[in-house]
Amino acid sequence: MSQFAVTSDFRAVADGLRGQQVIDLMRAGAFIGALLLAWISMRPFIDLSDMLLTDVQMGNEVWTYAAFGGFAVLTVALAMRDGARGFATLLSAAYLALGAWIAVMVVMSIEPGTSARRLVLALSVAAVAASLMLLPKSQTELRNWLAVAILTLLAVCYLGILLVPNLSIHLATDPQEPALAGAWRGVFGHKNMAAGMMAMLLFLGIYVMRAGSWLAGAIAVGLTLLFLINTEGKSALALCLGVLVLTSLAAMIRSFWFRAVVLLMPLVLLNMIGIGSVVSETLAAISKALPLDASFTGRTDIWTFGLEVARLKLWTGYGFSAFWGSSAVRNLPQGMEWAATAAHSHNGYLDIALALGLPGLALLIAAFVVGPLRDFQAADEGCNNGPLAQALLQVWLFGLYLSSLESFFFDRADPMWFTMLVAMFGLHYLARFRLAE
Structure with a gap:
């Protein structure tokens, strides 16, 4: 072989290595960037002094659409290089049936344009979430990338508390909820969202620690x-403490049905003593006897209203993400005028019934409640039940429980919804594939 041929081969190998390094950097950047986009949003540190709660929820949607659309293209393209088989498994009966019903509900919506526009963002968010867990090639990459994303978010939140506390902490001068004065919210628009996100990050921080990055994981756990x-x-x-206990118990159970009872019975009970208390005097009495606020911080009023209007369109709902803020929430009876400014019903399952009707709620339960639990069971039986599966189970289960008091299912770019989606897709993949050590 000539010297020229040897040199050419060396250069080809070197160029190939440089190209692979660029791809590896792009995978890491896309993973971390997508998480930070969802967690920090395009509009962090919102000034609540002159805003309605609906304004906080909406955010800057034009840039959000553009950012998630761009990340959807990038992450899907990168994941398709090695993860085409993973994407193919998403064509399951549960996902396809739910997707088909949502498409029908967009057409039948009371505001088809609003539903269609919001579906575009929801699909972009879902595409990014489905791609993320296919980007890392090893648990080491996943652990390190997660650690960087979590610690970056925490650094931004704590810097906000130190440098711009008026934009990071609820104030007594906030016109909407002055009673929350002193509660930290960081980059988020409300302390409830901040609390939910910190709980999810706690589970992921524990995973980072258990996966071998002790220092980064311990810092993340302590700060969250x-x-x-x-x-x-x-x-x-x-709920965070309850999830830690229940998932530890579930790890010692091998029967799927016993595991389902242990993990899902609390979900049933939460909805019974919560939203069930406004339809049953017996459940209301039980709720009042418990050491908690029987009004669930005013949620019972909005649940009563939501159930009343849900009965009017029980089978079809009002359309995908189309009820709150629409014409259906006008001409309200005396005493319920506040509902015109509500962003959601503070119960994800009620909001799905309002949007997609009872068939949509049943399909959501099949895809997002039963499906991930079956995936965890399959991962466990396939000896793929390590710290990652445990952390994803915790994030998903916490999201299910919290949805009894909050509403973020299909809520466009909501950070808790996005994180829960990533966990559900992660469990789906772990049931079918093994991530290299």
Whole structure:
């Protein structure tokens, strides 16, 4: 072989290595960037002094659409290089049936344009979430990328508390909820969202620590726990501790049905003593006897209203993401005028019934409640049940429980919804593939 041929081969190999390094950097950047986009949003540190709660929820949607659309193209393209088989498994009966019903509900919506526009963003968010867990080639990459994203978000939140506390902490001068004064919210628009996110990050921080990055994981766990406590999010903190206990117990159970009872019975009970208390005097009495606010911080009023209007369109709903803020919430009876400014019903399952009717709620339960639990069971039986599966189970289960008191299913770019989606897709992949060590 000539010297020229050897040199050419060497250059080809070198060029190939440089090209692979660029791809690897792009994978890491896309993973971390997508998480930070969803977690920090395009509009962090919102000034609540002259805003309605609906304004906080909406955010800057034009840039959000553009950013998630761009990340959807990038992450899908990168994941398709090695993860085409993973994408193919998403064509399951549960996902396809739910997607088909949502498409029908967009057409039948009371505001088809609004539903169609919001579906575009929801699909972009879902595409990014489905791609993320296919980007890392090893658990080491996943652990390191997660650590960078979590610590970056925490750094931004704590810098906000130190440098711009008026934009990071609820104030007594906030016109909407002055009673929340002193509660930390960081980059988020409300302390409830901050609390929910910190609980989810706590689970992921524990995974980072258990996966071998002890220092980064311990820092993440400590900072998220401190922030969670200062949000004064009692529900999120209680549910977080409950999830840690229940998932530890579930790890020792092998029967799928026994595991389902242990993990899902609390979800049923939460909805019974919560939204069930406005339709049953017996459940209301039980709720009042418990050591908690029987009005669930005013949620019972909005649940009563939501159930009343849900009965009017029980089978079809009002359309995908189309009810709140629409013409259906006008001409309200005396005493319920506040509903015109509500962003959601503070119960994800009720909001799905309002949007997609009872068939949509049943399909959501099949895809997002039963499906991930079956995936965890399959991963466990396939000896793919390590710290990653445990962390994803915790994030998903916490999202299910919190949805009894908050509403973020299909809520466009909501950070808790996005994180829960990533966990559900991650469990789906772990049931079918093994991530290299």
